[in-house]
């Protein structure tokens with residue numbers, strides 16, 4: 110009997126490993142899709158964090174040599190401050206976040222954290238220091254609790270629930286028949302873009318990284334969801350060195366500095382009121398978004414009250 114049992118047991122073990130592996134592989138493919146060839150420098154050291162100050166120093170980058178994407182971008186995110194990057198679609202905003210996390214490396218210039226070139230430090234130490242809330246969160250085919258706890262595997266159930274509450278997704282989870290044990294992902298409950306992003310925020314709250322990159326979803330969210338996500342993001346970014354890649358200008362009004370990127374260069378920079386007064390690209394974008402928001406509010410009001 111034992112002779113049969115042992116191999117079967119092993120198969121069960123391997124199966125669990127593979128199943129776990131598949132979920133991770135999905136996330137890995139997502140990463141690999143972006144860039145498989147980033148390696149640690151032979152003499153790479155662990156990132157040494159004090160500030161942490163994040164800086165782009167004259168960064169040039171292209172995906173294809175005949176099409177430059179960033180053409181000499183320099184700016185600093187001081188320790189504990191929030192800097193927002195805005196600009197037309199395709200300007201290169203999300204590319205900035207990919208260079209910090211080293212999905213890609215700059216062609217020339219440097220991205221530094223506390224003066225250390227991100228290419229000179231070990232990738233695990235870099236990724237441990239950074240929390241990234243991406244545009245599209247890939248959820249593991251597992252429970253909601255697993256997906257949140259991924260931010261810090263040793264977190265207790267109470268800590269997971271507290272993170273969910275702070276990310277404004279706790280009530281939603283409590284309302285599900287199986288609560289935190291609900292299966293999500295491809296083979297489970299399908300969450301909306303806004304719900305997935307709040308799961309990612311809860312995960313990041315648990316991870317409590319000193320540096321935060323928020324890449325806002327481009328998809329339109331209803332006003333209530335947008336408000337909830339904004340409040341969750343405010344909670345997670347308080348006191349952290351934060352770079353917000355913003356697609357909705359409503360999320361940047363309180364930023365310590367706003368960088369306006371156009372065609373791979375910084376076209377304008379300053380605080381919200383200064384940029385409005387300058388009456389340039391930012392002011393144009395702001396007015397356009399406000400008009401669009403007002404028009405959709407009018408439409409909604411007309412639908413509610415025909």
Ligand code: ATP
Pocket residue numbers: 143172173178196197198199200201202203204205327356
């Ligand atoms: P959006 O506001 O629409 O999200 P963005 O400013 O964040 O735009 P990026 O995602 O940084 O823009 O992309 C900048 C440019 O680089 C785009 O024209 C895009 O098509 C191109 N690009 C992005 N990723 C790749 C890639 N992996 N290979 C080739 N080109 C890419």
